[in-house]
Structures are given as C-alpha cells and as structure tokens.
Amino acid sequence: MPRRGLVAGPDFEYFQRRYFTPAEVAQHNQPEDLWVSYLGNVYDLTPLAQEYKGDLLLKPIVEVAGQDISHWFDPDTRDIRKHIDPLTGSLRYRTPWGRFLHVPPQLPRSDWANDFGKPWWQGSRYEVGRLSAKTRNIRIINTLTSQEHTLEVGALESMWEILHRYLLYNAHAASYTWKYEGKSLNMDYTLEENGIPDEEEEFDYLNMDSTLYTPAVLLYFSDDLTEL
DSSP states (O other), rough: OOOOTTESSOOOOTTSSEEEEHHHHHHOTTTEEEEEEEEEEEEOOOOHHHHHOOGGGGGGHTTTTTTTTTGGGGGGTTTEEEEOOOOTTTTEEEETTOOOOTTOOSSSOTTTTOOSSOTTTTTSTTTEEEOOEEEEEEEEEEEETTTTEEEEEEEEEEEHHHHHHHTTTOGGGEEEEETTTTOOOOTTTTTTGGGGGOOOHHHHHHOOGGGOOEEEEEEESSSSOOOO
16 A cells, blocks of 8 residues: 555545546536536546537537436447437437537538547546446544534545545645544445445435434544645
8 A cells, every 4th residue: 555654545646536426527517627427427528629619519518518418328338329310211329409529410411521530429538437326425524623524425435535525625634544433434445334324315214304414524633744
C-alpha cells in the first residue's frame, strides 16, 4: 500500500473515483463541460463537443447535457435503438429527438463522411466512471474543529472514495482516523460493509422522514499534517 507520511492509503494525486451521482453528472450541462450517463456509466463528451463545435448534429447531444440518456439505447446490444424506416423499409437508428453525430442520414448524401472510426457511443474513450444507482447521505464530523458536513455518496463507494469527496472541505482528511460508533473504519470497505446500514427503506416503510436521521462518521486527528 503506498504511503503518504504516516498515513497508508492511495496516492490521491493519481486517485480516480469509480462512481458519480446523478447530481454530479447534472452539474456538467454546458457545451464546454458536457457529461451524460447511459446504461450505468458516465461519459465526458466535452472533447466531442469541442471537435464538432458549430455542427447542427451536435444540438441533440447538447440538449441532454448532464442527463441520463439510457432510453436512447438498446440495453442488450448497447447500441442506439433501431426501427424499420417507413420511407426506405430498412433497419435504421431510431432518433425521434433528431439525428445526431455519427448517425447516418436517412438517404444517401454526398456530404456524409463516415471516416470518424467508431461512433462516439461505442467503446470507452469518453468514459469517466460509473453512475451510482443508489445514493445515500452521510455526516462527517471533524472532532478537532467540530465542523460537520453532509455528503451525498454512492452506496457502493469505498471509504477512500468518500474521503476523496471530503478533501474539498479538509485537505488533511487522510491524516484523521475515521470511526463509527467508536470503531475504526476499514477504508477499503463501503459504508454498509463497515456496519453503517442504509435505513432509508425502513424509514419509508414506517412513514418516517429519513432525513431526520443521517449516520455520522467521526474524524479523530492522527498528528500527521500530510496535505493531499
């Protein structure tokens, strides 16, 4: 395990999170910062938008920036949904929202160039991570400063990934011992695996507001000023 000073853990200079919440994807909703999600993954299409800036075929993609577009795709083939074109009688991509980049025209055209290689939705060149299908809130309390922050995190995120989120509020977050109910947490485990259950469904069953109780993780300073 790589080490930073006295603290064992990943090197956060090169650390990459695996999961992003729908709320995070929604923040990237401009042509110059354009993310979408589909079929459980998150994609940064900003380079695509820059490459085809001003192209009318980019418009349908810009209109869904920051959104989930899984309904565009056939989950079995992971390709754009298809249908029988009533004009030509051939099998073609179904694009009721308008034809977009890399989708062939309905009829042959002299200005159609297919020298772009794979369509943008095939392969992983734009993939940045996975979409969190289930999210939950967790309170993080710094016992040294008494500061408290509530984070929305993916249910499958490890504690290291949650720590990475928390760096925005505390650059020395890895210099603390993370505990729940007096027990040190295994940073390679999820919240659930660390014995911090997600009780939202139980609250819903009891017709209680789940926001009234959010589990709290306590941070205890470990006398190491390593800055990440």
